[in-house]
Amino acid sequence: xxxxxxxxxxxxxxxxxxxxxxxxxxxxxxxxxxxxxxxxxxxxxxxxxxxxxxxxxxxxxxxxxxxxxxxxxxxxxxxxxxxxxxxxxxxxxxxxxxxxxxxxxxxxxxxxxxxxxxxxxxxxxxxxxxxxxxxxxxxxxxxxxxxxxxxxxxxx
Amino acid sequence: xxxxxxxxxxxxxxxxxxxxxxxxxxxxxxxxxxxxxxxxxxxxxxxxxxxxxxxxxxxxxxxxxxxxxxxxxxxxxxxxxxxxxxxxxxxxxxxxxxxxxxxxxxxxxxxxxxxxxxxxxxxxxxxxxxxxxxxxxxxxxxxxxxxxxxxxxxxx
DNA sequence: GTCTGTTTTGAATATTTATTCATAAATCTT
DNA sequence: AAGATTTATGAATAAATATTCAAAACAGAC
Numbered sequence: 001x002x003x004x005x006x007x008x009x010x011x012x013x014x015x016x017x018x019x020x021x022x023x024x025x026x027x028x029x030x031x032x033x034x035x036x037x038x039x040x041x042x043x044x045x046x047x048x049x050x051x052x053x054x055x056x057x058x059x060x061x062x063x064x065x066x067x068x069x070x071x072x073x074x075x076x077x078x079x080x081x082x083x084x085x086x087x088x089x090x091x092x093x094x095x096x097x098x099x100x101x102x103x104x105x106x107x108x109x110x111x112x113x114x115x116x117x118x119x120x121x122x123x124x125x126x127x128x129x130x131x132x133x134x135x136x137x138x139x140x141x142x143x144x145x146x147x148x149x150x151x152x153x154x155x156x
Numbered sequence: 157x158x159x160x161x162x163x164x165x166x167x168x169x170x171x172x173x174x175x176x177x178x179x180x181x182x183x184x185x186x187x188x189x190x191x192x193x194x195x196x197x198x199x200x201x202x203x204x205x206x207x208x209x210x211x212x213x214x215x216x217x218x219x220x221x222x223x224x225x226x227x228x229x230x231x232x233x234x235x236x237x238x239x240x241x242x243x244x245x246x247x248x249x250x251x252x253x254x255x256x257x258x259x260x261x262x263x264x265x266x267x268x269x270x271x272x273x274x275x276x277x278x279x280x281x282x283x284x285x286x287x288x289x290x291x292x293x294x295x296x297x298x299x300x301x302x303x304x305x306x307x308x309x310x311x312x
Numbered sequence: 313g314t315c316t317g318t319t320t321t322g323a324a325t326a327t328t329t330a331t332t333c334a335t336a337a338a339t340c341t342t
Numbered sequence: 343a344a345g346a347t348t349t350a351t352g353a354a355t356a357a358a359t360a361t362t363c364a365a366a367a368c369a370g371a372c
Contacts, residue, residue: 004320022358038322043360047211053359054222055203061330066210095250107284114286115173122247123254125283132281134288137249160350178328194352199330209329217360 004045007035011045012065019062026063087152092141099131106131109152117147160201163191165245167201168221169256172244175218182219221258243308244285248297255287262287265308273303 010033011026020026023042030037037045050066087109089100101109110126113133120143122134135144166189167182176182179198186193193201206222242261247254257265266282269289276299278290291300 024358039359040323040361041321043358044321047215047360050211052208052210054208055206059203095252110283122249123256123286123288125281125286125288132288134249134252134254180328195329196331196353197351199328200350203330 003035007037008045008049010035011042011051012049015051015063016065019056021061021063090145090148092135095135095137097133097135097141097144099133101129101131112151113148116151117144120144120147159191163193164201164205166191167198167207168205168244171207171219172221172258175212177217177219246301246304248291251291251293253289253291253297253300255289257285257287259285261285268307269304272307273300276300276303 007030010030014020014026014029018029020029023039023046027037027039027042030042046063051063052066053061054064056062087099087101091098099106099109106126106129110124110131113121113124113131120136120139122136124134125132133144135141163186166186170176170182170185174185176185179195179202183193183195183198186198202219207219208222209217210220212218242258242265244256244258246256255262255265262282262285266280266287269277269280269287276292276295278292280290281288289300291297
């Protein structure tokens with residue numbers, strides 16, 4: 001219909017000026033302003049507007065508009081990893097390990113480690129060509145190597 | 157139970173690192189990591205964490221952590237303590253700890269730690285979303301938590 | 313106009329999420 | 343320790359929300 005756009009505007013306005021806790025409430029307000037639609041349509045409208053139902057401090061819920069001017073997130077898309085090439089060496093000390101990489105690759109490899117070796121590695125800190133890993137004190141160094149080897153073939 | 161806190165941290169971590177579309181999905185991941193709970197409890201957890209189910213660009217939904225400053229208010233007192241919001245989790249290994257934060261906040265929180273927990277923490281190294289803490293070997297983990305909790309309320 | 317493809321919508325339904333109610337576990341107070 | 347109070351939880355259910363499926367409204371192209 002022609003008034004979908006106006007309706008979306010109205011929805012944004014209602015949501016931003018009052019505290020709406022359910023689609024049914026919003027539906028009633030819209031109805032009182034002359035917009036006839038069903039919950040199904042409203043659900044789709046809210047999805048399109050990227051409206052979100054957020055828990056409030058008072059223990060209830062309210063709909064909120066998405067952040068304005070938020071930057072689009074960039075997704076690499078290719079899904080390929082340079083880990084194999086960029087990896088240079090690994091060494092252990094206590095419950096830590098240091099990985100050397102080719103310059104510039106430390107953070108991307110660290111990101112993969114964070115993703116894929118959560119059981120073995122508590123966390124990482126990456127510089128330019130060095131990654132510091134904090135290992136779980138319950139796992140062996142062999143287990144760490146094994147976990148990393150699934151996406152860093154050169155490690156062996 | 158006592159593991160509610162760890163569970164909440166785990167939830168934050170899962171949500172911030174992967175794309176979860178329903179509580180059931182999240183429930184499965186939690187289950188695979190050893191957390192047994194029902195959807196009812198998860199719903200309450202998410203409400204407490206103010207997690208929100210947001211429509212994505214791809215036409216689906218995903219859970220996201222609350223944006224800093226959206227509904228959360230700054231703590232009273234001498235300054236801003238945004239640390240609470242940006243903090244995600246803490247884990248220990250040996251005389252070290254790893255703190256995960258929302259991307260970009262690691263260094264500011266690390267700065268606060270350096271300032272305010274000098275007795276417990278020898279030093280920190282911060283990346284984008286991870287802080288490495290070297291702990292004083294004479295203090296307990298509980299003491300560290302206690303010291304940090306004075307300016308990272310969410311830690312408890 | 314008619315044809316064809318796209319968009320919008322409602323009714324019914326499926327799915328998802330929140331809450332109620334009861335119980336158990338933890339915490340506090342004597 | 344016992345009793346009282348708060349907190350955490352699951353099972354069942356209620357409530358809310360998303361989607362399917364079919365139909366209608368629309369927009370162009372001819």
